[in-house]
Amino acid sequence: MTTEAHVEVKNLEKRYPVQKSVFRSAKDFIHAVDGVNFSIAPGESLGLVGESGCGKTTTGRMLVKLLEATSGQVLLKTDGEVVDIANITDKDDLKSFRSDVQMIFQDPFESMNPRRTVYDTIAEPLTVQRIGTVPERETKVAELLNLVGLTPAESFMFRFPHELSGGQRQRVAIARALIVDPTFVVADEPTSMLDVSIRISVMDLMLKLAERLDVSYLYITHDLAVARYMCDRIAVMYLGKIVELAPTEDLLANPMHPYTKALLSAVPVPDPSYKRPPVEIKGGISKSINPQPRCRFYDRCPMAREDICGPQDHPPLEEKAPDHWVACYLVDKQSA
Amino acid sequence: MALEQKPGDLQADPLVALEGAEDLPAIELTDPLWRIRLRLLWRNFKKNWGLFAENKIGLVGLFIIGVFALMAIAHPVLMATVWGGDNTEIYDPVIGYDAVVKEFIVVEVVTDPLSEIELIDARFTNINAQVGDIISQPQQPAPPSSKHLLGTDPLGRDVLSQLMFSTRAAFFLGMVAALVTVFIATTVGSMAAFFRGFVDSFLMRLADLILLMPLIPILIVIGGFWTIELWQLGVIIGVLNGFGGVAIVLRSQALAVSVKPFVDAARVAGGSKWHLIFRHVIPNVLPLSFLYMMFGVTEAISLEAVLSFFGLLNVDMSWGLMISVAQAEGYLLRGLDVWWLLFPAGMAVSVLAAAFFLVGRAMDEVVNPRLRQR
Numbered sequence: 129m130t131t132e133a134h135v136e137v138k139n140l141e142k143r144y145p146v147q148k149s150v151f152r153s154a155k156d157f158i159h160a161v162d163g164v165n166f167s168i169a170p171g172e173s174l175g176l177v178g179e180s181g182c183g184k185t186t187t188g189r190m191l192v193k194l195l196e197a198t199s200g201q202v203l204l205k206t207d208g209e210v211v212d213i214a215n216i217t218d219k220d221d222l223k224s225f226r227s228d229v230q231m232i233f234q235d236p237f238e239s240m241n242p243r244r245t246v247y248d249t250i251a252e253p254l255t256v257q258r259i260g261t262v263p264e265r266e267t268k269v270a271e272l273l274n275l276v277g278l279t280p281a282e283s284f285m286f287r288f289p290h291e292l293s294g295g296q297r298q299r300v301a302i303a304r305a306l307i308v309d310p311t312f313v314v315a316d317e318p319t320s321m322l323d324v325s326i327r328i329s330v331m332d333l334m335l336k337l338a339e340r341l342d343v344s345y346l347y348i349t350h351d352l353a354v355a356r357y358m359c360d361r362i363a364v365m366y367l368g369k370i371v372e373l374a375p376t377e378d379l380l381a382n383p384m385h386p387y388t389k390a391l392l393s394a395v396p397v398p399d400p401s402y403k404r405p406p407v408e409i410k411g412g413i414s415k416s417i418n419p420q421p422r423c424r425f426y427d428r429c430p431m432a433r434e435d436i437c438g439p440q441d442h443p444p445l446e447e448k449a450p451d452h453w454v455a456c457y458l459v460d461k462q463s464a
Numbered sequence: 465m466a467l468e469q470k471p472g473d474l475q476a477d478p479l480v481a482l483e484g485a486e487d488l489p490a491i492e493l494t495d496p497l498w499r500i501r502l503r504l505l506w507r508n509f510k511k512n513w514g515l516f517a518e519n520k521i522g523l524v525g526l527f528i529i530g531v532f533a534l535m536a537i538a539h540p541v542l543m544a545t546v547w548g549g550d551n552t553e554i555y556d557p558v559i560g561y562d563a564v565v566k567e568f569i570v571v572e573v574v575t576d577p578l579s580e581i582e583l584i585d586a587r588f589t590n591i592n593a594q595v596g597d598i599i600s601q602p603q604q605p606a607p608p609s610s611k612h613l614l615g616t617d618p619l620g621r622d623v624l625s626q627l628m629f630s631t632r633a634a635f636f637l638g639m640v641a642a643l644v645t646v647f648i649a650t651t652v653g654s655m656a657a658f659f660r661g662f663v664d665s666f667l668m669r670l671a672d673l674i675l676l677m678p679l680i681p682i683l684i685v686i687g688g689f690w691t692i693e694l695w696q697l698g699v700i701i702g703v704l705n706g707f708g709g710v711a712i713v714l715r716s717q718a719l720a721v722s723v724k725p726f727v728d729a730a731r732v733a734g735g736s737k738w739h740l741i742f743r744h745v746i747p748n749v750l751p752l753s754f755l756y757m758m759f760g761v762t763e764a765i766s767l768e769a770v771l772s773f774f775g776l777l778n779v780d781m782s783w784g785l786m787i788s789v790a791q792a793e794g795y796l797l798r799g800l801d802v803w804w805l806l807f808p809a810g811m812a813v814s815v816l817a818a819a820f821f822l823v824g825r826a827m828d829e830v831v832n833p834r835l836r837q838r
């Protein structure tokens with residue numbers, strides 16, 4: 129799989145020190161992302177699903193170099209070459225990295241500078257990377273605006289963000305991410321702040337563009353329905369660890385990890401007479417400060433067995449069924 | 465999913481069509497970019513002006529500033545025409561002299577300074593003067609007359625001319641102080657907020673130190689050692705304010721801006737640190753900077769009056785100096801008897817300082833939408 133992976137993440141970790149001061153180095157760390165492994169094939173979109181605080185946004189931000197990883201590697205394949213993005217420090221390399229990898233942010237109201245026009249916002253990657261002349265940029269921006277469905281482009285180009293609706297802004301944000309022809313886009317809950325009515329059209333737009341421009345997505349979301357609509361594969365994260373990774377339909381039809389099962393049972397069902405089974409997991413999400421060396425889900429797990437899970441470290445992510453990876457000691461290997 | 469619709473065909477999205485219908489002037493792409501930007505700036509300005517004009521306080525402030533500006537412009541014009549030529553000796557604000565010779569009754573204790581003269585003063589003119597004598601001597605200060613609309617000062621100079629002449633100095637000082645303040649404070653605040661860590665700690669502790677220093681005593685000490693020119697005073701006020709209190713306020717604003725996702729978005733777009741600071745952080749801090757610029761002018765004008773009053777400023781003529789001269793000649797406690805020596809200058813300082821403050825308050829409402837009364 130390594131050879132064909134577009135993006136490969138190996139043992140990625142991010143730790144934040146707690147209570148650090150000038151005189152004392154930190155003793156405690158928050159393990160925001162704790163050894164995450166996955167890979168994304170070219171043109172694939174991988175969903176990263178989990179509850180808030182589980183480290184999915186941190187993972188995404190490390191992939192676009194907004195954050196430095198504490199340890200681990202992110203390997204990116206560009207022009208047939210595989211590079212570790214931590215080693216991209218040279219100005220020219222960084223420039224090409226910035227046009228290869230882009231990000232779409234969660235909040236369309238905050239991700240655009242209120243003092244700059246739509247044109248300035250969309251053309252920003254071109255301007256800062258000194259790509260093309262001004263008329264060329266204008267043409268390109270107009271083209272992108274048409275592509276994301278903001279037509280006629282001329283009437284949108286010189287508006288300010290406050291003159292746009294949430295959906296329109298998110299389209300602008302998508303246009304900004306796509307103007308440099310990236311091959312990989314990290315989308316951090318791009319639809320979670322949008323009205324449900326606009327959500328579907330933005331998601332359709334992203335799917336259409338992914339197909340047309342051959343972009344791979346890392347799609348971060350907490351909404352399984354969105355992930356199902358958008359993603360080829362889904363990775364479920366819990367407290368900085370990936371607990372289950374499988375193709376979308378396989379994961380939804382046949383969840384193996386107890387956390388994924390609980391997550392799926394919490395999805396709203398559009399049926400008023402539907403009786404929700406009692407939530408199986410207990411307690412709330414625990415803190416990830418210096419976690420104990422055992423399964424992260426141990427305290428809440430309905431299946432936890434002290435003789436098996438208790439003495440062992442967090443279970444490794446293993447292929448329990450073909451292409452279906454689970455991190456749990458209690459799930460048996462199936463062969464199909 | 466009930467909301468599912470056919471993928472693609474985005475133009476048909478009814479929501480987009482609805483919201484796109486806002487009627488904004490259609491901008492033709494054939495125009496060069498700079499002209500479009502200019503038009504946008506103008507539109508923005510008009511919008512903000514509308515908000516500003518809603519607040520009558522701000523308009524009053526602007527009107528007062530306008531009146532003073534007219535005074536400043538009118539002075540050289542008057543000096544070249546009505547007060548010019550042969551009259552220059554009379555009306556020059558610094559070296560002019562005009563005093564009507566008037567008869568005074570010599571008394572022991574003066575009750576009416578405009579007709580009586582104390583014995584000890586009379587003996588400067590006539591060594592043999594006695595109580596009850598009537599002696600002739602030039603009257604200075606002289607009360608307002610048709611020749612001198614605001615009277616003359618203790619040295620026989622025209623007060624109105626001085627008042628108008630000083631307006632220029634007040635504006636000049638205010639501008640210098642405000643520009644230096646805003647330039648330094650915006651840069652310092654934005655850098656501190658953006659870089660955090662050591663830069664932040666250093667600049668903010670420096671600001672605390674400056675805040676702790678008593679500004680007026682320090683200026684008096686500086687003025688005692690060196691002659692301070694007007695522009696130097698402006699720069700000193702600007703530097704102290706810029707590294708001090710204003711920097712702290714602007715830093716907190718910049719802090720709120722620099723964690724906004726659009727800064728991250730610009731970083732992902734490949735923007736350098738300086739691009740982020742100058743294109744994203746500072747433009748969003750600038751409105752607040754302008755606000756503090758207005759308050760800075762207020763402070764500078766008042767400080768100038770204080771320093772000139774102590775005679776520590778090397779300036780030909782200023783409002784503070786006018787009061788200082790009245791004080792040096794012993795008229796400060798005479799109160800209303802010689803009102804034209806104190807009131808015009810004192811009022812000018814207060815009113816102009818207040819006018820800038822009012823404009824600042826009105827701008828505050830443009831900048832902080834929460835303050836708007838709606």
